[in-house]
Amino acid sequence: MARFALRRLVVAACQLAAVAVTVFALTSVLPGDTAVVVLGEHATDEQVAALRERLRLDVPPWQRFAEWLAGLPRGDLGTSLLTGTAVSDEISRGFATTALLALLALAVVIPLALAIGVGTGLRRGSALDRGLNGVVVMLDSIPEFALALVLVALFSLHLGWLPATAAGASGWSLAAEPAVLVLPVGVLVCKQLCALARQVRVGVAEADSAEYAMHVRLHGLPERAVVLRHVLPNGLAPAVQQLARAVDGLLGGVVVVEAVFALPGMGSGFVGAVMARDLPAVQGYALVFAITTIVLNLLADLASRRLVPQREVVA
């Protein structure tokens, strides 16, 4: 297990380096720079040149990249070109909103997906299986923004039960206004539920009909023990990987939900940094997202090996 983890950490370091170089190169080739974005359309060429010099945008890109890289071992993600504050502070401003949304969505989606996946996996082909499958697939097939807008139109504008947007609230203070969170969390749950529930269903169905399950049943083990000791550990292993993807998506990819409900999280912060050509901030966000993805996948692999030790997990 330790050797496996070590090997994965080495691979992760290479992946991070690749992400850093790629993001820097891609952002560098975008038209315009921070000076142009900050000064707006009516700035003179002299004003742009002066700001470019002040922000050190006239320094060769490779040199700026090297400086940024040199700060990483100290945990320094650099300084935002736009605000002059630490990039880590910029990122942490949106973290609370994103983390709160992700935690709440997971608190709902994990038990719900387990209940649906296990229930339908053990009752393959039943009316319950077909009905629940149909519902989760339908929810998954509706584009995120469409689902969000329809829910707003119905529950906020027509029925008046829930606020349409966060309207200025953000961060952990959102927890004090739970009504604001119902619709965005609902959309996130609907979008994550299908893949996770179906993965659980497939794994459980496969384990339930496997030879070892039939074998222990023939030995007279009670059905409850068969399911709890043999079917679920084997059946849930593939779902752990899917759960890692869901968490990853919730921490970095909820830009649409953040926009529709006016929630300033990490997704919109990242988009804002790209729009402003704030290269250190873009690099910082990309690095944080990459680390999140790598760590979650590593944890998922370790958990899978723990659940099913004999299973070979591809690094």
Added chain:
Amino acid sequence: MRLDRRSLFRGALAALAVSSASACGGASGSGGRLRVAFPTAGAKETLDPHTSSLFVDQARAKALFDTLVGYADDMSVVPRLAESWEPDATGTRWLVRLRQARFHDNRPVTADDVLYSYRRIADPATASPARRQFAAVDFAASRARSATELELVLRAPDFEFPSAWGAPATEIIPAGTGDFAAPVGSGPFRFSSFQPGRPAVFARFDGHWSGAATPAELEFVPINDESARVAALMSGQVHYIHDVSANSASLLRGDNRARLLAAPHGTMQAVALKVDRPPFDDPRVVRAVLSGVDRQALLDIALSGHGRLGNDLFGKGLKYYPEDFPQRQRDPGLARSLLREAGADGMEFELLTSAADPYFEPAATLISQQLGDIGLRVSPRVGPSETYFSDIKNNGVAAHTRTATLPVPTFLAQRMRGDAGSNNYTGYRSAEFDALATRAASTADEAERTRLLADAQRLARDSSGLLVWGFSDWNVAVADGVTGVRPAPPNSLDWARFDRVSPG
């Protein structure tokens, strides 16, 4: 039919938004706090009024600070901190008398504060968008005659100089101010809290010279997504929303929970043909394009009828706009013959466009079809919205552009004169035009000045390469029951003016 977020939202609301006024009712329950929603630019936002180029920054600056004058809807000037003013006979020396006003810290607003503010704006280090407005001021010769009397000296005559005092980013700040973390102004609201990209809260300033504001508090709520702003308004979360699209405008007109306030002629919609390079350095090709465009179809389709027809001139509805020029009509026959004459039949060119304005892309599609009818092959090319207006300054041969309301002489001086630099999007250079504009600025008689400006505009209309096809409405909306707010064009005194607004 294209299925995008706006059309989907509109469809969903149209199906569900029946007339039950009522939903959350949160806004009316917020007592004396007026909540206004604007798009946010995140970390780019600032409370430094002299560097603000965003509408939300300008709206906040209007709440916290004052200017010497304001703009009426037609961009003529009306007194604010300046009670009166007069030029000398040459138009180079202006005497300004200030009214009795106080900053939020109880210091009086003085002539020194005005001089400090204008010096700071003119300083290249400030990088103010209003810098050019004060480029001709001789600050060494300008002086405070007394606490309330100010003498501003210009290096060249300008009888339209008071226009500069009401431009965006020309607010008066206390002398010596360099830090805007908790700014002190003389506006109707005083600073309470602000973080870029987050809500800003200001409190009523009881000592304002025009009397205390109606709302006890003013909160700026950042909501970037236009659909989300409309939803927040209709569900009662905010009282006022900035920037409503034509689609949402139609929706709001049929709903009794909100009221649309549409100011006509809000934004000029145009295509800049670069006359300093081929193919538009040939005046016949420019005239062919001007004659080949169907402005009425653009108004009906691209603006969904929410606007006014353009006549290749900036400033419809504003002071000095020559209303008597005949409307340019589409004439495909003339366009084709001009192209043949110029040897440009079947010519190809790219039309730059972007999502920076919701009307650009539909207009680009229509224009390329219309010009296809006269034998031109036009390919719309979409550029990134965040740097679009900077990109088109030097790139390409034709680009969509827009300009919010400004005084006409300001537009002519800053966007069309030969010395306007890269802000002259079409690259127009005409010694005759520049001479007319200079003569107008140095003419004291208003009737004569009007005639000279009309002559300059007549000249530019045919040769500057600016194809003004329409003026889109300037839409904001308020919740039902909100009073004290009226439709007003951008940059005018009454746009985003919240001191007389009652949440209802």
